[in-house]
């Protein structure tokens with residue numbers, strides 16, 4: 221088995237989800253090559269080479285690879301995919317964007333968002349917003365897979381010294397160009413990896429009142445999340461959304477505050493170790509999956525909780 | 531310009547699905563079906579393009595059984611000009627769907643194809659990207675804003691870090707995020723008018739595309755249920771439980 225993993229990064233640091241994806245690769249078993257496609261991303265290449273489970277790093281350095289444009293990354297990966305039995309990428313917006321493109325170029329049916337490796341050709345993935353798990357066996361010669369990071373522990377980031385090989389990029393795809401990026405700046409830890417997540421929903425009522433969610437999060441050094449309703453109402457930015465169409469998180473503690481617990485929201489947090497629900501409606505579906513629930517007005521409980529944690 | 535919108539008939543998002551006891555799949559008998567929510571956004575966007583004078587004709591296309599006519603009727607009621615039903619008894623995988631859609635694109639020659647970012651039944655999130663690759667077109671995925679300007683689109687995409695804007699030249703593929711727009715509800719007269727609009731029926735087999743599945747479904751199971759939790763009285767008790775019972779604080 222020889223496995224190619226595509227690293228996610230921002231040209232300066234590796235995204236933690238790459239370490240989870242590498243663990244899925246390790247479960248498949250075999251020789252692991254990590255591709256860093258970027259522009260002036262030497263620090264990422266260094267990080268990649270230091271990962272113990274990686275035996276080789278491929279470094280493709282080109283301005284056309286700077287911004288993760290799917291057309292260019294897909295072209296690059298398509299050129300080398302046939303050398304491997306498996307090609308893996310994180311099931312993040314980065315991986316979801318380019319890997320299906322490679323799959324069509326390779327005439328392969330991608331296996332999306334796997335949560336378990338049964339064997340080298342058989343994988344488990346959630347469907348219907350996680351209300352069912354399907355085990356599928358792939359008959360394609362190269363298996364293209366995106367990996368749900370919360371379902372696999374991160375591999376050790378250090379301890380290795382893989383050889384680095386340059387990979388030349390061809391010509392940039394005509395007809396697509398990067399214009400701008402509007403990155404949410406937050407002092408809070410990253411939602412995808414934080415051990416504690418505090419999420420607010422429509423029940424919080426306004427953007428101003430969302431500050432009580434942030435205060436609680438700050439007290440616990442937690443990340444802030446939100447339901448879709450809260451994002452749509454403008455209480456929180458889009459990248460805070462947890463759920464079927466937002467981020468999937470699995471922290472030690474997940475606080476769902478003023479969130480009803482629609483199946484689409486549950487899809488993004490039901491694997492959390494402990495779920496705390498604060499909602500004034502005792503019938504809210506969130507209580508069916510909560511480890512601990514408080515039936516009360518969030519404007520009473522949350523400030524009290526924040527106070528007691530001081 | 532002509533816009534092609536791909537719509538899929540799926541189990542309604544309000545339905546809590548049940549896994550069949552023999553593990554062969556999900557029970558879809560007698561459950562409410564509707565248009566994939568993301569595809570409603572796709573159609574709404576096309577309708578707005580037409581209102582703005584950017585689009586001239588909107589064609590809705592689906593791959594499914596004859597029952598998928600319902601979904602196409604909804605699309606026509608929302609305002610699509612005509613519809614194409616590609617009849618396939620066994621639901622093809624996203625790769626097969628993308629291949630069929632690429633044939634429709636060859637015939638129809640649209641400048642833009644809009645798809646949902648994911649179908650809420652299989653949650654694959656692949657078809658649009660695959661179609662873009664097959665046509666060798668640029669793709670604007672997970673779109674929350676699309677501004678047409680001459681031969682190109684300034685497209686704002688939702689990413690894990692926030693938003694990004696790319697510029698893609700036409701012809702292009704767009705896949706929608708829910709925040710792209712608020713889909714309209716068809717009015718009764720539109721529903722009546724939709725009954726007279728044409729639906730072309732074509733057999734999937736007639737496209738000469740290999741639709742053999744690449745993934746064999748070994749089994750389908752329900753996720754492990756969470757242990758029932760407890761209701762606590764107040765913040766102090768909660769902190770105590772988190773510290774001393776769950777040991778997570």
Ligand SMILES: Cc1cc2nc3c(=O)[nH]c(=O)nc-3n(C[C@H](O)[C@H](O)[C@H](O)COP(=O)(O)OP(=O)(O)OC[C@H]3O[C@@H](n4cnc5c(N)ncnc54)[C@H](O)[C@@H]3O)c2cc1C
Nearest residue numbers: 421422423447448449463464465466478479480500501518
């Ligand atoms: C295709 C599709 C995809 C979707 N994807 C997602 C997704 O990824 N993530 C997501 O979150 N949603 C998603 N949704 C939306 C989802 O269906 C729900 O509409 C949404 O999760 C509701 O958000 P909410 O719980 O904040 O709001 P609501 O359902 O309105 O719930 C608000 C809750 O707050 C409580 N409340 C109100 N005031 C107070 C108070 N003062 N104190 C305590 N409690 C209070 C209420 O009792 C209520 O339970 C999706 C929907 C569709 C159709």
Ligand SMILES: Nc1ncnc2c1ncn2[C@@H]1O[C@H](COP(=O)(O)O)[C@@H](O)[C@H]1O
Nearest residue numbers: 536592593645646648649654655656657
């Ligand atoms: N059977 C189908 N018929 C028409 N369009 C489809 C079909 N399946 C998927 N699509 C389109 O592809 C999008 C993404 O689906 P998927 O890749 O399956 O998650 C959907 O939102 C639809 O726009």
